[in-house]
Amino acid sequence: MLVLSRRPEQSLVVGDEITITVLGIDGDRVRLGIDAPRRITVLRHEIYVQVKNANAAAAATQPPIRSISAALRDAGQTPAQAQIGAPNS
Amino acid sequence: MSARATLTASIDLAQLDRESIITFPHGLVGQPHWKHFVLLSDEDEQAVGVLQSIDDNQLSLMVTNPLLVLPGYRVELSADEQASLGLEQSQPPVVLTTVSIRDGLITTNLVGPLIINPRSRVALQVVLAESAYTTNHPIGWLSSEQDSK
Numbered sequence: 001m002l003v004l005s006r007r008p009e010q011s012l013v014v015g016d017e018i019t020i021t022v023l024g025i026d027g028d029r030v031r032l033g034i035d036a037p038r039r040i041t042v043l044r045h046e047i048y049v050q051v052k053n054a055n056a057a058a059a060a061t062q063p064p065i066r067s068i069s070a071a072l073r074d075a076g077q078t079p080a081q082a083q084i085g086a087p088n089s
Numbered sequence: 090m091s092a093r094a095t096l097t098a099s100i101d102l103a104q105l106d107r108e109s110i111i112t113f114p115h116g117l118v119g120q121p122h123w124k125h126f127v128l129l130s131d132e133d134e135q136a137v138g139v140l141q142s143i144d145d146n147q148l149s150l151m152v153t154n155p156l157l158v159l160p161g162y163r164v165e166l167s168a169d170e171q172a173s174l175g176l177e178q179s180q181p182p183v184v185l186t187t188v189s190i191r192d193g194l195i196t197t198n199l200v201g202p203l204i205i206n207p208r209s210r211v212a213l214q215v216v217l218a219e220s221a222y223t224t225n226h227p228i229g230w231l232s233s234e235q236d237s238k
Contacts (some may be wrong), residue, residue, distance in 0.1 A: 038169040041118075047218050051201035052119025054224040055214075058150045058187035058198065 110143060111205055114173075117214045118201055123148065137188065140203075151188040151196055158186070158228055164202055166215065174206045174213055183207050189225070197227040 004012065011021040018040065023031040034042050110125055123142065126209035136157055142148035150200045155162040164184055166176075176182055183205040186197045199222035205212040 038167075039173070041216070043216055043218060047216060048118065050224045051198065051214070051216055054187065054189065054198035054201060055117050055123075055150075057189040057191065058152075059227075060190075061149055061151055061189045062149075072110050072189070 109210055111140070111210045113203075113212045113214065115213070117203075118216060120181050126150075128152075138185070140185075151190075152185040152190050152203065153228075155184060155186040155197060155199060155202060158197055158226060159199065162199065162222075164204065164215065164217065166204065170204070170213060170215055174204060174211055175209050176206055180206070180208060188228070192229055194233045195228040195231055197228055198224045199226045200224045 006012065006022045008022050008024050011019050013019050017037050019035040021033040021035075023033045036042055053056070097183060110127055113124050113126075115121065121192045122144070126140040127143060128138050136153060138152050140150040140152050162184075166174075166182075169212055185203045185205065186198050186199055187201075188195060190196075200217050200220065201214050201224065202217070203212055203214050210222070
């Protein structure tokens with residue numbers, strides 16, 4: 001990780017299009033101003049991680065079709081599959 | 090700063106043609122390669138659908154209409170977000186939220202809704218960073234009972 005020290009009102013430039021300015025420091029809080037093209041999404045890291053994790057969790061969730069099918073089979077209702085139409089038939 | 094539009098998720102899954110490709114040009118948040126999906130939904134069941142990736146057949150996302158979860162659910166789109174979706178005033182987008190099930194608890198992500206232009210099928214996951222919504226808003230419990238009577 002690149003580590004730089006900046007004072008209030010000093011800036012960083014990321015690439016050609018993004019400028020990050022230290023606007024002020026108040027105790028343990030740093031206020032940053034970010035100039036970036038609007039197509040670039042700027043998010044607090046925590047929120048980015050939350051949404052990313054929620055996407056991963058959704059992808060890891062299988063629609064409970066299989067468990068319903070299994071439950072039906074366990075209940076001895078296999079013939080009903082013929083009426084529903086098994087996807088691999 | 091910029092003109093913002095507030096919209097309610099007023100359109101159900103029936104507004105999207107089944108099995109036509111939905112494209113997220115930038116992917117989803119943290120998942121830039123999740124770009125092309127088809128929406129699979131039961132004709133009689135407008136509450137839940139599945140976004141099935143056409144790039145990776147192992148990838149699917151269960152989705153719902155967030156208005157069924159929270160009737161007052163609102164999404165604010167910036168002018169840029171509207172522009173990147175190609176939305177016109179007369180064309181409200183389709184709003185879906187992803188569904189997860191963990192240990193039987195069914196939740197939906199109200200912070201990162203999926204916004205779809207129903208005409209072009211261009212889509213965008215927006216992040217409602219300043220909202221009071223959560224990424225794991227509870228919907229209910231997956232019933233483990235096979236016979237409710």
